[in-house]
Amino acid sequence: MQSSEERFSNPILGLLRAAANALLVPLLAVLTAMIIGGIVIALAKGDPFYAYVGLFQGAFGSPKALSETAVWATPYIFAGLAVALAFKGGLFNIGAEGQLAFGAVMAAWIGYALPGVLGIDLPAIIHIPLAVGLGALTGALWAAIPGFLKAYTGGHEVINTIMMNYIALNLTSFLLNAPMKDPNPDNVIARTPLIAESARMPIIFEGFRLHWGFLLALGVAFLIWLLLWKTTMGYEIRTVGANPDAAKYAGINVKRTIVLTMALSGLLAGLAGAIEVTGLNYRHELGFSIGYGFDAIAIALLGKTHPAGVVLAAILFAAMRNGATRMQFLTQIPVDVISVIQALILLFVAADAIIRYIYRIRAREERVVLTRGWGG
Amino acid sequence: MDWRRFGFIALIIAILFSVVVLIGKAQISPLIIITSMMATTIAVATPLTLGALSGLYCERAGVVNIGIEGMMLAAAFFGWLAAIYMNTIFLFAPMPSLIVGVIAAILTGGLFALLHAALSVTFKVDQIIGGTVINILAVGITGFLNRQLFFEKGSIFGGNVPHAPGVLPRIDIPILADIPVIGRIFDQQPITWAAILLVFVTHIVLFYTRWGLRTRAVGEHPRAADTVGINVFYMRYANVIIGGMMAGLGGAYFTLESVPSFEPLMTNGRGFIALAAMIFGNWTPFGAWAAALVFGAAQALQINMQFFREAIPPQLAILQISYVVGLTPYILTMLILTGIIGKNIPPAADGQPYEK
Structure with a gap:
């Protein structure tokens, strides 16, 4: 335990120490999960050391690998921020997947239908923000529904957001199989046509797939930090999250804040989908977003619901997903082992008491309330 | 016993069944449709x-x-x-x-x-x-x-995936299952x-x-x-x-x-x-079972709609789209959670860790 005098005498050292303390448990959680993952790989008759070398090479070993890791990280940052923001407001958004899918569908529609179907040609400087913005807005509206139900009827957002994931899956399946299906006679896949050139986000370096969406994601993470800690709205969100009763007595409109928090969370998830369409795939295809919702929860928790932590956690998860292909190539261990490792990371981050027990670390911070039972 | 809740459950199941009967009655007798809907409902409600x-x-x-x-x-x-x-x-x-x-x-x-x-x-x-x-x-x-x-x-x-040993065989209840037509319900x-x-x-x-x-x-x-x-x-x-x-x-x-x-x-x-x-079901076994049957009925509706696809009248063309019919259980769930049927009261200490 450091004295307050020491903290004031050297602010940089103090900051570093705080960062080290905040990172200690997540890092040990990742380490422990990787060790158990190594045992699983060994049981599957693979060489864990070789597998992890492959994983690292695949994720960071070349400029192309780095670019691909950042490409993977982009939707993870947005979706992770979405879940983290909701946690800050005391809400558990398991619906990022559905919000993301609708964001992607809308962005794709603006991207291909405006010029192609409606005959409206737009310059890129308008077309890209329009596609991305309306995609994000669609995600926000979709997420506002469970927010509204939570605030005004008490319907729990955990079940409602999950139900809305299935509804979104059904509706997007319908859209991509019928009215929005790529009409190209060779096409048998449930996907939209390619979006117009004017709706495509430019890439950063010639020859790599990395696009401006990654930098946008970093910028948005900073904006969310500003929102949460430097604005009245952010203060209200955090207060409602920490204690809705106290927030009510402090004069905060709790119901409105709940709807707003969910809408903002959905906005971020919608952005994840819209950016994937405009920056990377140039179309929306059924099934591409499966699993993003649950990954986003793990990322938000691993990042301790702090925007900076979310960015780091997203990059870690992206590195694992991206490096897994090379790992499989070298050791024949299926990429699915990454899902096991990520689930273990989540387990140890959620149950940090296990990590503290294994490594004999004393708890110093107070517990953060993340969710409440059905009653609250 | 919360009769309003059970009444509401019976009403939803009746509506779901009638939709199928109305559409399918030109091809198959209503009794057979209802029997088969009931048998399917009970079966698919099992995991729920x-x-x-x-x-x-x-x-x-x-x-x-x-x-x-x-x-x-x-x-x-x-x-x-x-x-x-x-x-x-x-x-x-x-x-x-x-x-x-x-x-x-x-x-x-x-x-x-x-x-x-x-x-x-x-x-x-x-x-x-x-x-x-x-x-x-x-x-x-x-x-x-x-x-x-x-x-x-x-x-x-x-x-390659080996041949699985099949599924568990049906067991029928001796006398009830021998009743013509509706006996099918007792064969699960x-x-x-x-x-x-x-x-x-x-x-x-x-x-x-x-x-x-x-x-x-x-x-x-x-x-x-x-x-x-x-x-x-x-x-x-x-x-x-x-x-x-x-x-x-x-x-x-x-x-x-x-x-x-x-x-x-x-x-x-x-x-x-x-x-x-x-x-x-308000945290009671019979209530939960009844609610599970509602969702089972919604799923049975979906299964039967595929069967009667051709017979759906043009005014109800939306029911031809299986993705739309497939939404029923999920929308029902959300509707029910709003508490329109009465307040759902969880156990008082639900979700709270106990500190000795």
Whole structure:
């Protein structure tokens, strides 16, 4: 335990120490999960050391690998921020997947239908923000529904957001199989046509797939930090999250804040989908977003619901997903082992008491309330 | 007994049935349609009923369990795996293999529940996060093993999925099943019968035994229960594990009773709908079963709509789109959670870790 005098005498050292303390448990959680993952790989008759070398090479070993890791990280940052923001407001958004899918569908529609179907040609400087913005807005509206139900009827957002994931899956399946299906006679896949050139986000370096969406994601993470800690709205969100009763007595409109928090969370998830369409795939295809919702929860928790932590956690998860292909190539261990490792990371981050027990670390911070039972 | 709630449930089921009867009556007699709808409803409600009972044991003891989905998925996989192992490696006959599979599924559910109990009771992890961990872990483990064991070269089953030992055979109730036409309702598979039996058993256990009284005490007011000498931690562990075994049996339905195969993510949200059924049933076994039947009916509607696709009149063309009909259970769930049928009251200490 450091004295307050020491903290004031050297602010940089103090900051570093705080960062080290905040990172200690997540890092040990990742380490422990990787060790158990190594045992699983060994049981599957693979060489864990070789597998992890492959994983690292695949994720960071070349400029192309780095670019691909950042490409993977982009939707993870947005979706992770979405879940983290909701946690800050005391809400558990398991619906990022559905919000993301609708964001992607809308962005794709603006991207291909405006010029192609409606005959409206737009310059890129308008077309890209329009596609991305309306995609994000669609995600926000979709997420506002469970927010509204939570605030005004008490319907729990955990079940409602999950139900809305299935509804979104059904509706997007319908859209991509019928009215929005790529009409190209060779096409048998449930996907939209390619979006117009004017709706495509430019890439950063010639020859790599990395696009401006990654930098946008970093910028948005900073904006969310500003929102949460430097604005009245952010203060209200955090207060409602920490204690809705106290927030009510402090004069905060709790119901409105709940709807707003969910809408903002959905906005971020919608952005994840819209950016994937405009920056990377140039179309929306059924099934591409499966699993993003649950990954986003793990990322938000691993990042301790702090925007900076979310960015780091997203990059870690992206590195694992991206490096897994090379790992499989070298050791024949299926990429699915990454899902096991990520689930273990989540387990140890959620149950940090296990990590503290294994490594004999004393708890110093107070517990953060993340969710409440059905009653609250 | 909450008659308004049961009345509402009966009304929804009646509406869902009438839709099918109205569309199909030109081709098939209404009695046959209703019979077949009822038989399907009871069968497809099985995992929902068992999932709801699973939630009931956990939440009556004060532990929220949103990991039922994951427990079912894991149980579906390991039960199926055990049955195949017995059948192809140890050369058991299909029937004993299937029984071993069901036992393995129940144990898998119990094991995952043990983890959930450890997280929520011992480590006092936020219970909804704990349940989410179970769900993600189940998806990861089943996805990995499914690929590793069946689809990789050099794996035990040589890169192809072996022939599964089939599904559990139907058991009919002697006299009732012999009634012409409607006898079909009394001709169901064993896990379905077990689920119905467990609804009654759970009702008796929860409300007419010392165990049930203690369980409810721990879920309503753990401090008071502790004061009179009830071991809160033990009761919570035990009930969560019993609940996990129920979910495990529900998981067995997917791969050992419904179809003889496993697919990643095959539980498809049933664990979550089961939770909604439990809430809709206001944390009572019969209420939960009735709610599970509503969702079963919605699914039966979807199945029958595909059958009568051609007969759907043009005014109702929207029912031809299976994606739209498929939304029914999910929208119903959301509607029910709004509390339009009356307030849903959870056990008082639901979701709160107990600090001694």
